[in-house]
Structure formats: structure tokens, C-alpha cells
Amino acid sequence: xxxxxxxxxxxxxxxxxxxxxxxxxxxxxxxxxxxxxxxxxxxxxxxxxxxxxxxxxxxxxxxxxxxxxxxxxxxxxxxxxxxxxxxxxxxxxxxxxxxxxxxxxxxxxxxxxxxxxxxxxxxxxxxxxxxxxxxxxxxxxxxxxxxxxxxxxxxxxxxxxxxxxxxxxxxxxxxxxxxxxxxxxxxxxxxxxxxxxxxxxxxxxxxxxxxxxxxxxxxxxxxxxxxxxxxxxxxxxxxxxxxxxxxxxxxxxxxxxxxxxxxxxxxxxxxxxxxxxxxxxxx
Amino acid sequence: xxxxxxxxxxxxxxxxxxxxxxxxxxxxxxxxxxxxxxxxxxxxxxxxxxxxxxxxxxxxxxxxxxxxxxxxxxxxxxxxxxxxxxxxxxxxxxxxxxxxxxxxxxxxxxxxxxxxxxxxxxxxxxxxxxxxxxxxxxxxxxxxxxxxxxxxxxxxxxxxxxxxxxxxxxxxxxxxxxxxxxxxxxxxxxxxxxxxxxxxxxxxxxxxxxxxxxxxxxxxxxxxxxxxxxxxxxxxxxxxxxxxxxxxxxxxxxxxxxxxxxxxxxxxxxxxxxxxxxxxxxxxxxxxxxxxxxxxxxxxxxxxxxxxxxxxxxxxxxxxxxxxxxxxxxxxxxxxxxxxxxxx
Numbered sequence: 001x002x003x004x005x006x007x008x009x010x011x012x013x014x015x016x017x018x019x020x021x022x023x024x025x026x027x028x029x030x031x032x033x034x035x036x037x038x039x040x041x042x043x044x045x046x047x048x049x050x051x052x053x054x055x056x057x058x059x060x061x062x063x064x065x066x067x068x069x070x071x072x073x074x075x076x077x078x079x080x081x082x083x084x085x086x087x088x089x090x091x092x093x094x095x096x097x098x099x100x101x102x103x104x105x106x107x108x109x110x111x112x113x114x115x116x117x118x119x120x121x122x123x124x125x126x127x128x129x130x131x132x133x134x135x136x137x138x139x140x141x142x143x144x145x146x147x148x149x150x151x152x153x154x155x156x157x158x159x160x161x162x163x164x165x166x167x168x169x170x171x172x173x174x175x176x177x178x179x180x181x182x183x184x185x186x187x188x189x190x191x192x193x194x195x196x197x198x199x200x201x202x203x204x205x206x207x208x209x210x211x212x213x214x215x216x217x218x219x220x221x222x223x224x225x226x227x228x229x230x231x232x233x234x235x236x237x238x239x240x241x242x243x244x245x246x247x248x249x250x251x252x253x254x255x256x257x258x259x260x261x262x263x264x265x266x267x268x269x270x271x272x273x274x275x276x277x278x279x280x281x282x283x
Numbered sequence: 284x285x286x287x288x289x290x291x292x293x294x295x296x297x298x299x300x301x302x303x304x305x306x307x308x309x310x311x312x313x314x315x316x317x318x319x320x321x322x323x324x325x326x327x328x329x330x331x332x333x334x335x336x337x338x339x340x341x342x343x344x345x346x347x348x349x350x351x352x353x354x355x356x357x358x359x360x361x362x363x364x365x366x367x368x369x370x371x372x373x374x375x376x377x378x379x380x381x382x383x384x385x386x387x388x389x390x391x392x393x394x395x396x397x398x399x400x401x402x403x404x405x406x407x408x409x410x411x412x413x414x415x416x417x418x419x420x421x422x423x424x425x426x427x428x429x430x431x432x433x434x435x436x437x438x439x440x441x442x443x444x445x446x447x448x449x450x451x452x453x454x455x456x457x458x459x460x461x462x463x464x465x466x467x468x469x470x471x472x473x474x475x476x477x478x479x480x481x482x483x484x485x486x487x488x489x490x491x492x493x494x495x496x497x498x499x500x501x502x503x504x505x506x507x508x509x510x511x512x513x514x515x516x517x518x519x520x521x522x523x524x525x526x527x528x529x530x531x532x533x534x535x536x537x538x539x540x541x542x543x544x545x546x547x548x549x550x551x552x553x554x555x556x557x558x559x560x561x562x563x564x565x566x567x568x569x570x571x572x573x574x575x576x577x578x579x580x581x582x583x584x585x586x587x588x589x590x591x592x593x594x595x596x597x598x599x600x601x602x603x604x605x606x607x608x609x610x611x612x613x614x615x616x617x618x619x620x621x622x623x624x625x626x627x
Contacts (some may be wrong), residue, residue: 176365176367178363178365179368179369179370181334181354181363182367182369182425183380184334184354185355185359185361185429186380186381186384186432187355187356187384188380188384189355196380197369201370201371280371
């Protein structure tokens with residue numbers, strides 16, 4: 001597992017060399033690895049380092065001051081809390097929807113299969129507008145959730161819905177039906193089969209989808225602008241907060257918040273990976 | 284009787300996978316369901332296991348009516364062609380699965396798993412993952428897993444079908460020995476007649492959703508009920524009005540008694556200890572027999588003959604030799620005009 005990170009960065013150009021140690025590098029794959037790392041550095045590593053460097057511009061106390069600001073703290077809490085909640089909802093709902101799409105035959109299945117992608121395809125501001133129409137002021141079903149914390153959850157759930165469905169679906173399709181039959185003939189009930197046989201196979205896909213869904217949720221901006229109202233201490237999310245820092249010319253504060261979110265994202269992705277490894281080994 | 288299948292019918296649309304099938308399989312025996320692909324034998328096995336349901340008819344296992352029971356409650360061990368391993372569990376965990384489901388105490392599970400792995404010669408692989416095993420080892424593990432729950436019947440669906448010829452042969456013999464040790468009522472599906480003849484106590488020949496014949500390997504070979512069974516259990520050729528095995532034809536280089544068929548050797552092939560001939564029959568009217576093509580087979584495919592190499596050498600056979608063919612005394616024959624199977 002020590003080489004996993006090296007393999008991950010090299011994967012786009014040399015998929016063959018995933019599990020190998022440094023010694024397996026040939027001239028060709030060295031070049032590939034070099035290009036991959038350069039590209040990755042230009043796009044990701046250097047800008048990220050720049051953010052962290054900028055955030056340190058006002059020193060440690062400036063950093064702490066920015067983050068300790070109650071309004072900023074509230075925005076961070078709201079964003080991270082709602083993103084975690086929405087990720088948990090997605091883990092359950094996404095798996096259920098993928099299950100229905102793969103295992104059940106019903107009228108309109110093909111249509112549903114296409115519709116799932118709409119939150120991906122829709123410009124996020126339009127997503128906000130759509131949700132505002134149904135759950136906003138003057139809602140036809142009497143649910144006026146606009147400018148509340150629920151609106152944030154709703155918007156996040158809407159834009160992140162497809163992630164887990166789309167990662168779990170292909171894995172579920174490839175599952176060997178024999179295996180479930182074997183478990184059944186050994187006496188396992190349906191729930192036991194799901195928990196001990198199917199879930200471990202789905203865990204990596206669910207974790208990947210959950211990571212995507214969480215990352216998207218903490219970064220969401222467009223759909224929230226309309227629906228949440230950006231009220232400080234109540235519905236203001238981090239991305240809005242960062243934008244207002246920048247508009248006020250306080251790049252260091254923006255960078256400080258950004259670097260904290262970076263740490264949170266990393267932490268969640270690592271936790272998901274650990275949980276995933278646990279679940280897929282258990283049985 | 285351990286398994287009683289009565290009047291089972293299973294249709295997929297208009298296609299009869301099983302058409303009013305009844306068989307009873309005795310306790311403690313090793314039975315083969317033999318037949319061509321798509322003949323319905325796997326469907327029958329899956330219906331016995333409860334993995335498929337019959338449209339009509341009933342299945343009884345050990346005297347209890349199992350027709351409506353789910354697979355979990357049938358106490359049946361099932362082994363799949365493609366192993367169906369739980370790939371995220373170690374070999375020992377795979378074998379322990381059924382016991383853990385039954386809430387067996389840990390120490391007991393450990394003991395049983397140890398015993399079973401010993402039985403299938405996989406003790407040293409207990410902590411490996413199935414992906415680190417060869418095909419034959421995986422299938423042995425699957426067998427141990429099925430045996431762990433002490434099933435009243437063990438069902439194997441083409442268990443050696445995905446393995447290469449050499450491993451298949453080894454496992455076949457091993458299965459026979461295992462059965463002699465364990466004595467659990469076993470049914471296995473195969474399309475390989477050699478496998479069925481070698482391993483089984485009893486063979487059920489199934490074709491186009493129907494049972495063609497049930498009997499011991501010897502019975503089936505010596506007294507085939509019809510053309511299909513005869514053809515499926517070994518090579519068959521046609522000599523005049525009858526169909527018979529190529530090695531049941533006697534070859535002479537001089538016209539002997541009446542009723543022989545003169546012909547010319549058109550192909551001669553030595554394979555190991557035997558010699559295979561193709562003989563083109565001549566018009567036999569001067570033999571005093573009626574020479575209508577329907578009874579002599581003239582114009583039909585050439586007759587295949589198999590004889591020992593020493594015999595062929597003593598007859599001094601070569602391409603173009605004139606020979607006279609006779610069905611051997613006591614040869615198994617069936618009339619050639621009977622259609623092989625009654626159309627569904």
C-alpha cells in the first residue's frame with residue numbers, strides 16, 4: 001500500500017504500472033510518470049501550495065483571527081455539516097436508486113435512467129430556480145423552505161444526487177448472480193446476502209461516489225445563491241463567504257478559509273477510504 | 284428415495300425447458316444428469332435447489348415436499364460451474380459462511396472448517412483469497428463450502444466445465460473418491476458422456492426437456508432405449524438397416540455368409556492402438572438382398588469402422604481394399620429408421 005499514492009498520480013498515463021514499486025519504471029513509463037506529475041503539479045499541487053502560502057501571509061495570528069470570526073465559523077459549520085448530511089443521504093438514496101435501476105424491471109425505467117443525470121447537466125443557477133419554484137415563496141405544495149437551512153440541504157441534495165447512483169450502477173450490473181444464489185442455498189436471508197455479499201463489493205464504488213458528492217457539496221455555489229438567500233449566521237455557505245472576502249480585497253482571509261476547506265476535504269476523503277477498505281474486507 | 288421429482292414442467296415463453304419430467308434419485312448415490320446443452324438438465328437441477336421454480340409439478344427432498352420452499356430452507360448444497368466464490372473472504376471464511384449463518388459456536392466452526400479444508404486438500408490455503416487459487420482449487424473450495432452445512436443433497440452444475448481437460452479428469456476421480464468417503468446423495472449435471480460414465484452410479488439422460496432413459500452406465504451403453512441415447516453415449520454408425528457402434532462391425536476380406544455388406548475402404552486412419560476405417564458400401568444386389576437404397580444405405584454417408592491395430596494388420600487392409608462388413612454377434616443395434624427423438 002506504500003506505493004498507492006505514486007500509482008495514483010501516474011495512473012492517467014501508465015495504468016499498467018499501478019501496483020508496482022519504483023523499480024518497475026522503464027524509460028517509457030518514467031517519461032509518462034514525469035509528464036503526469038508535471039501536469040498534476042501545474043494544475044493542482046502548485047495552486048494549492050500557493051493558497052496555503054497566501055493564507056500564511058498575515059502570519060499565524062491572522063490565520064486564526066479569520067477562522068475565529070463568528071460569521072466565518074458559522075459558514076464553515078453550516079457547509080461542512082450540511083455536506084456531510086447530504087453525503088449520508090446520498091449513500092442511502094443513491095444505492096437504493098442504483099439498485100432499482102439495475103435489478104428491477106418496470107415501465108419508465110429507461111426514462112428514469114436518463115433523468116437521473118439532469119442535475120449534472122443543468123446549470124446550477126437553473127437548478128436553484130427550479131427548486132425555488134417548488135419549495136420557495138408561494139410554493140404550490142405549501143413548503144416554503146426558501147432562505148432556511150433546509151433550502152441549503154435541498155439544493156445540495158439536488159446537485160449531488162447522480163454521483164453515487166452513477167458510480168454504484170455499473171458495479172451492481174457486473175455483480176455475479178451466482179454468488180447471491182450460492183449464499184441463498186447456504187441459508188443466508190436476503191438482508192444477510194446484501195450485507196455480507198453485495199455491500200462489500202459495492203463499498204469502493206459507494207465511497208468514490210460519496211467523496212465526489214461531498215466535494216461537490218462543500219464547493220456548491222450556483223444553486224445556493226437563489227435558494228438560500230446567503231443570510232449571515234444562518235444560510236451563508238463557505239463559497240459565498242470566500243467570495244465576499246475577495247470582493248473586500250482580503251485575499252489572505254479568503255485563502256485561509258480555502259486552506260481549511262482543503263484540509264476538511266482531504267480528511268473526509270481519507271476517512272471514506274478507510275471505511276471502504278474495512279467494509280470491503282469484512283464478510 | 285432422496286429426491287423425488289414429479290411431473291415437473293418449466294416453460295420459458297413457448298419453449299419447454301422441462302416437459303412433464305419425473306425422476307426419483309436414490310439416497311447416497313452419485314447421479315449424473317446427462318444431455319446436450321439447452322436440454323433442460325441445469326434447469327432441473329436449479330428447480331431441485333429452489334433457485335428456479337417449476338410452472339407445475341412437485342419436488343420432494345428426503346420425504347418432505349420442497350416445491351414451495353425457498354432455497355434457504357431446502358438444506359441443499361449447490362456448486363456452480365463458475366465457482367461463485369465470495370471473493371472478498373478468505374478460503375476459510377468462504378467455507379465457514381454457511382455455518383456462521385446458522386449461528387454455530389466459533390470453536391465448532393473452526394473445527395469443521397479445518398476438517399473440510401483437510402478433506403478437499405486446501406488446508407495450507409486457508410488464509411488466502413479465492414483470487415490467489417487456481418480454478419480447480421476454487422472449485423474444491425466451493426465444494427467444501429457446500430458440504431459445510433451438511434446438506435441432505437449435494438447438487439453440482441457442470442462443476443468441472445470451466446476447467447482444462449487434465450484438471451477436469453483429476454477432479455472427476457477425486458469427486459468419485461470423495462463421494463465414497465462422504466456418502467452424501469449427489470447429483471451433477473454434465474454434457475460430457477465420458478465424465479458421466481466414469482463417475483456416476485446412475486445416469487439420467489435428458490434431452491429437449493424430457494427424460495430419455497435412466498440407468499446405470501452399463502445399462503445405458505449396452506441397452507440404449509433409443510437412437511438418441513445410443514448416439515449420445517458413444518460413436519454410432521449406420522450399417523444397412525441398423526445403427527450400431529463402429530467397433531461392433533466385423534470386417535472380412537472375403538465374402539462370407541449372406542447378409543454381409545461389400546464395400547471399399549476410402550479412408551484409413553491409425554490413432555494409437557486402433558485403426559479407423561471409412562467404408563463406402565457398394566450396391567449389394569448380387570448378394571441376393573433387395574438393393575433399395577433405404578435398406579442398404581448406399582448413397583448415404585460411408586460406414587465408420589473401428590478395429591484393433593493388430594487385427595487391421597492381419598487383414599492387410601489398405602486404401603481401396605475391398606471388404607465385407609457384418610454386424611458383430613451380440614452387438615447393440617437400433618433400427619436406423621426410427622426418428623431420433625419425438626418432436627415436441
